[in-house]
Amino acid sequence: MILFNDHNRHLSTFYKMAKKQSDPEKVIEFMTQLRHPLKKEIEAVRDIIKNTDTRISERIKWAAPSYYYKEDLVTFNHRAQDCVHLIFHHPNIEKINSPILEGNFVSRRMTYLRNMDEIMAQKTEIERIMKQLIAYLEEE
Template identity: 35%
Template sequence: MADDVDAWMAKYENPQKPLVEAVRQVVLKADKRMTETIKWQAPTFVYKGNLASFYPKSKAHVSLMFHTGAQIPGDFPSLQGTGDVSRVMKFLDAADLKLKAAELGRLVRAWCDLRDRG
């Protein structure tokens, strides 16, 4: 985990903070190639480019925006959006994260594999 993200999390005040931290752990544990930093004033996951950033102002759920989610190969039914570029995955609560954790892990590994290929 990155010190800058730890510092950001320490100051982050939002009712969804525990869920943001739980999602963060799932992403970081999914693939050892994944790292994190602060970009756009939010925790951002990176490996040979930006994978996803949290939308930190959301209070009703945790929203993770995949910058080029439409281009990640594989079937990820929890990704929302229809545009040519980005996708969003939302987590309503800990139970919802538990249901989506395996899919999120597959998505992270697919991103890392894609970045290694090209």
Template identity: 35%
Template structure:
């Protein structure tokens, strides 16, 4: 049973519930993992998927299409910013594939991968929120 997260957005829940997606349970698990990791995150729909903001700034976007895997895009918003000299966070877990020093992707193909990386993902989310300010 998933822990009920108080900051689940009803609009996002309706969006996810209306999906015909083979990884729908994984999407729900990731939503809760993200929101449980940092209570300062808020949830909305952006770029046709769940999106997570900290103090109104986009930080993590869930890419759900194509439906072979779920990707979490870690970023600093839609605008291109000056690149930091080093990667924004230290990813000891190896979950992130870096695109630039301030943009990375974590990909999940099944529930087992999500559950196995839950603690590491929580740490990454919190580190990202702090570093992306």
């Protein structure tokens, strides 16, 4: 038999009142805690991706910000400290040709952006890739 004392009631009330974080809130918390030499650049790429299409949503996947519309599209990889590394991991990425998409992996391509100048120079290309992935999903 469990007896409730004032402390237990307080904890029970606390847990009931505790709000589960939304996916965007989890990303904001993640970014607040992120220690990375290119954090400003990562934020810039996040903004580019999120502002490409209002249907794109953000969440944490593989311990990093990830973006999806109907299906997963692209996720950051923060292990590299000298670049912003994006992993495009939707099968349709194989259909998209772009100078910033590297590798010949099944259902994956990588993008490496080294600084803010490079990010701004590739903004239109990042947007084009994201729009094309969404267009493919709309066709399915």
